Each structure stands twice: as structure tokens, then as C-alpha cells.
Amino acid sequence: MAITPIVSGGTPQPAATRPAQPLVDEGLIEGTKRRLGECAAEFARPEGRSAWLAILLLTGLLIYSYWPGLLNAQSSWSNPQYSHGWIVPLFSVALLFWWRKPVEPVALSARIAGMLLLIASFGLRLAVARYRIVTIDMYTFVPALAGVFLLVGGWSMFRWAWAPIAFLIFMYPLPDEATRYLLGPLQTLATIVSTYALQTLGLDAFREGNQIVVGEMHLGVVDACSGLRMLTIFVALSVALVLLGDRAWWENLVILASAIPIALIVNSIRITVTGLLYQVANSELAEMVFHDLAGWVMMPMALGMLFMLQQILAMLFVTEDSTVAALAPRRQVAEPAPAAAVRPRQAAPSAVIRPVSGVPPAKRAD
Numbered sequence: 001m002a003i004t005p006i007v008s009g010g011t012p013q014p015a016a017t018r019p020a021q022p023l024v025d026e027g028l029i030e031g032t033k034r035r036l037g038e039c040a041a042e043f044a045r046p047e048g049r050s051a052w053l054a055i056l057l058l059t060g061l062l063i064y065s066y067w068p069g070l071l072n073a074q075s076s077w078s079n080p081q082y083s084h085g086w087i088v089p090l091f092s093v094a095l096l097f098w099w100r101k102p103v104e105p106v107a108l109s110a111r112i113a114g115m116l117l118l119i120a121s122f123g124l125r126l127a128v129a130r131y132r133i134v135t136i137d138m139y140t141f142v143p144a145l146a147g148v149f150l151l152v153g154g155w156s157m158f159r160w161a162w163a164p165i166a167f168l169i170f171m172y173p174l175p176d177e178a179t180r181y182l183l184g185p186l187q188t189l190a191t192i193v194s195t196y197a198l199q200t201l202g203l204d205a206f207r208e209g210n211q212i213v214v215g216e217m218h219l220g221v222v223d224a225c226s227g228l229r230m231l232t233i234f235v236a237l238s239v240a241l242v243l244l245g246d247r248a249w250w251e252n253l254v255i256l257a258s259a260i261p262i263a264l265i266v267n268s269i270r271i272t273v274t275g276l277l278y279q280v281a282n283s284e285l286a287e288m289v290f291h292d293l294a295g296w297v298m299m300p301m302a303l304g305m306l307f308m309l310q311q312i313l314a315m316l317f318v319t320e321d322s323t324v325a326a327l328a329p330r331r332q333v334a335e336p337a338p339a340a341a342v343r344p345r346q347a348a349p350s351a352v353i354r355p356v357s358g359v360p361p362a363k364r365a366d
Contacts, residue, residue, distance in 0.1 A: 031098070035097065035098065035100065038100070038102075039097075039100070042102060042103065045103075047103060048102065048103045051103045051152050051153060052103070054152045055148060055149065055152050055153065058148045058151075058152070059145065059148060062141065062144055062145060062148065066138070066140075066141045066144075069134070069137055069138035069141065070138070070141070072134060072138060073085065073138055073171055073172050073173065074086075076172075076173040077171075079173070080224075080229055081173075081228060081229040081232055081233075082173050082232065083233075084170070084232075084233050084236055084237075085170070085171040085172075085173075086171075088167065088168060088170045088171035088236065089168060089171055091164075091167065091240060092164040092165065092167050092168050093164075095163075095164040095167070095243060096161060096164045096165075099160045099161070099164065100160070101156065101157070101160055103153060103156075103157065104154060104156040104157075105154070106152070106153065106154030107154055107155065109155075110150055110151070110153075110154040110155045110158070111151060111154075113150055114147045114148070114149075114150035114151025114152070115147070115151055116147075117143055117144070117146060117147030117150060117151075118144055118147035118148070118151065120143070121140045121141075121143045121144035121147060122140070122144065124136070124140050125137050125140045128140075133175075135172065135173065135174070135175040135176070136175070138172050139169065139172060141168070142165060142166060142168050142169050145165050145168070146158070146161075146162055146165045146166070149161045149162075149165065163243055164243070167239060167240070167243065170232075170235075170236040170239070174232070179228070182226075182228055183223055183226050183228060186226040186227050186228055186231070186264070187210045187221050187222075187223070187225070187226040188210065189227075189264065190221050190225060190226060190227055190264070190267055190268055190271055191207055191209075191210050191211070191212060191221045191271075192207065193264075193265075193268040194212060194221070194268050194271040194272045194275065195207045195212050197268065197269075197272040198212065198214060198272055198275050198276070201272075201276065203215075203275070203276075203279060205275065210222075212271070212275055214275050214278065214279060215279065217275075217278045217279070219271070219274065219275050219278065221271060225267070225270075225271060226267075227263060227264050227266075227267030227268075230263045230264075230266060230267050230298055230299075230302070231260060231263045231264070231267075233299070234259055234262065234263040234266075234299070234302050235259045235260065235263070237259075237299075237303075238255050238256060238258075238259035238306070239256070241255060241306075242255055242256060250313075250317070251310060251313070254309065254310065254313060255306065255310070258306065258309055259306075262302050262305050262306060262309075263302060265305070266298050266301050266302045266305070267298070269301070270298060
């Protein structure tokens with residue numbers, strides 16, 4: 001039931017017509033200051049302080065237990081394919097700080113679920129240690145850390161902390177088996193797409209295995225040209241954009257679904273431009289563009305494609321809220337004028353026939 005407050009003059013005003021309060025756009029500095037104050041207030045409460053101290057203690061024990069795997073992950077960051085790995089833990093910590101909410105009472109079901117998640121993580125770690133699968137051993141750090149937050153903070157903390165914790169998976173390298181299975185198909189796909197692109201541009205190009213033959217030039221699509229590096233970096237960046245942006249669910253789905261095709265298209269454009277430069281310029285310029293400038297240009301190009309895709313979808317699919325907001329200024333509904341006070345209509349008095357003096361009234365014939 002809507003409440004209709006009484007405004008001056010005694011006229012009730014519906015709640016739906018009241019002006020909405022403007023939203024305050026909090027900046028980075030103001031938001032950081034406010035959250036630091038909330039953290040200080042949280043540590044001043046005994047239950048909040050004990051919960052965060054327990055999380056810090058258990059997280060420290062996990063880091064100590066997984067230290068060899070973390071060192072292996074850190075060593076893989078020197079590989080250009082995983083050069084983004086160092087920023088992943090920093091991003092996750094910053095996101096946990098920004099999304100932090102006060103500690104609430106923990107239900108028994110959350111304690112049990114957190115303990116089971118920890119047991120499952122360590123059980124999987126022991127199982128893969130028997131077969132010396134190092135990468136899977138490193139991966140179990142992520143669910144184990146999620147189990148710590150669930151065990152100590154309960155379901156309320158797990159709801160806002162699981163996404164930043166899951167993002168930590170991008171700081172680890174791909175398993176060796178996955179890398180071997182992906183490299184071959186990605187190389188073949190990049191070679192085929194680039195060959196067709198060169199043929200479309202009018203060059204006499206054909207493919208020999210993973211080489212593109214254009215005239216007398218043989219452009220080999222080696223492992224570094226497969227696009228796997230661009231794929232791993234751009235997928236991590238797309239997930240980060242989904243976490244940071246306040247978008248609709250279908251926009252987030254489009255960003256995640258288009259990350260892999262955009263990464264492969266950008267890599268094919270890189271190879272195609274290199275083949276063109278080999279024909280119209282010297283080989284030194286082609287090598288400079290291929291090795292030096294491509295790394296700086298590919299990521300902005302991929303982000304530009306993603307932005308254009310979002311703009312196209314935004315024009316094709318219009319939400320109901322935006323439609324109402326666009327039509328609201330055009331709607332000028334005239335308020336009904338107050339009805340004039342109309343006196344109740346009185347019945348006309350019945351005619352009374354009075355006899356004329358000296359003349360008797362006429363008699364009605366029955």
C-alpha cells in the first residue's frame with residue numbers, strides 16, 4: 001500500500017511522484033578514506049577484530065604451506081605469456097578491501113561448509129602430489145583460501161569475497177598438458193585466418209603447414225605467434241572488467257563470451273599486418289612492428305573492439321528503465337482542473353393549476 005504524504009495546502013502527493021534523491025558519486029580518495037574508517041571501526045569491535053585476526057592467521061598458514069607453489073607461480077611471471085601475474089594478487093587484495101562488509105554472526109552450516117572445503121582442497125593436494133602434478137597443487141590454494149573466509153566469516157562474507165578470491169587463479173600458469181593441446185590448434189587457426197586475410201587483400205598467399213608463403217617470403221607462425229599469450233592476458237582483463245563494472249548481467253556475459261574471439265582476431269590482425277609489411281616495406285620494419293609495437297597496440301585494439309561491441313549491443317537492446325527515462329521529459333500530462341462546484345440539481349416544481357376566480361376547476365375524467 002503506497003503512503004501518500006500530506007504536503008502544504010492539504011493536498012496529498014503520491015509517493016511515486018516525489019523527486020528522487022540524487023546519488024552521490026563517491027570518488028576514489030573519499031571512498032578509500034571512508035573504508036579505512038570502517039575498517040578501524042570493525043577492529044574496534046571484539047567480534048570483528050577476532051574474525052579478521054583469525055582470517056589473517058589462517059591465511060598466513062596457507063601461504064606458508066603453499067610457499068613452494070607460490071614461488072613456482074612467481075617464476076612463471078617472467079614468461080611473457082604470464083607477465084600479468086604479478087598484478088593479480090594486488091588486484092584481488094584491493095577488491096577485497098573495496099568490497100568489504102561488516103562481519104555478521106556465522107551459522108553452523110557455514111562452519112561445516114568451510115571446513116569441508118578446506119578438507120577437499122588438502123585432499124586434492126595430497127592426491128596430485130602422488131603423481132607430481134605441480135600446477136594442480138598450486139591451484140588448490142584458491143579453494144583453500146575461500147574455505148578460510150567461509151569458515152571464519154560465514155555466508156555473508158563468502159558472498160562478497162568469493163569473486164576476488166577466485167580471480168587469483170589467473171596468477172598461475174596453465175598446466176603443461178593444456179598448453180601443449182592449445183598451441184597446435186591456435187597456431188593452425190591463426191595461420192588459416194591470416195592467409196585468408198592476405199588473399200582478401202589481393203596478395204598471392206597460401207599456407208604450408210604453419211607457414212604463410214607470400215611470393216618469396218615465408219612467414220612462420222611459431223609458438224609465440226599462436227595467440228595464447230594474448231588469450232591468457234585478455235581473458236584475465238575481461239574478468240577484471242566484469243568485476244569492476246556495474247553492468248547488466250547480459251553485458252557481463254557478452255564481455256566474457258567475446259574475450260576469446262577478440263583475442264584471436266587481434267592476433268590474426270597482427271600476423272596479417274606483418275605479412276603486408278614484408279611486401280610493401282623491408283624486413284627490418286616488419287620485424288620491428290611484429291616484435292616491438294605489436295605488444296603495445298594489440299591490447300588497446302582488443303579493448304577498442306570490446307567497447308564497440310558493447311555500444312552496438314546497447315543500441316540494439318534497450319532496457320525498460322532507459323526507455324522510461326528517455327520518454328519521461330516528453331510526457332506532459334495535464335493535471336485535471338478542479339471541478340467547479342456544481343449545486344445539486346433540484347427537481348422542477350410541479351405545476352399547480354389554480355382555479356381562476358369565479359371559474360371552477362376542470363374535472364378530470366376518470
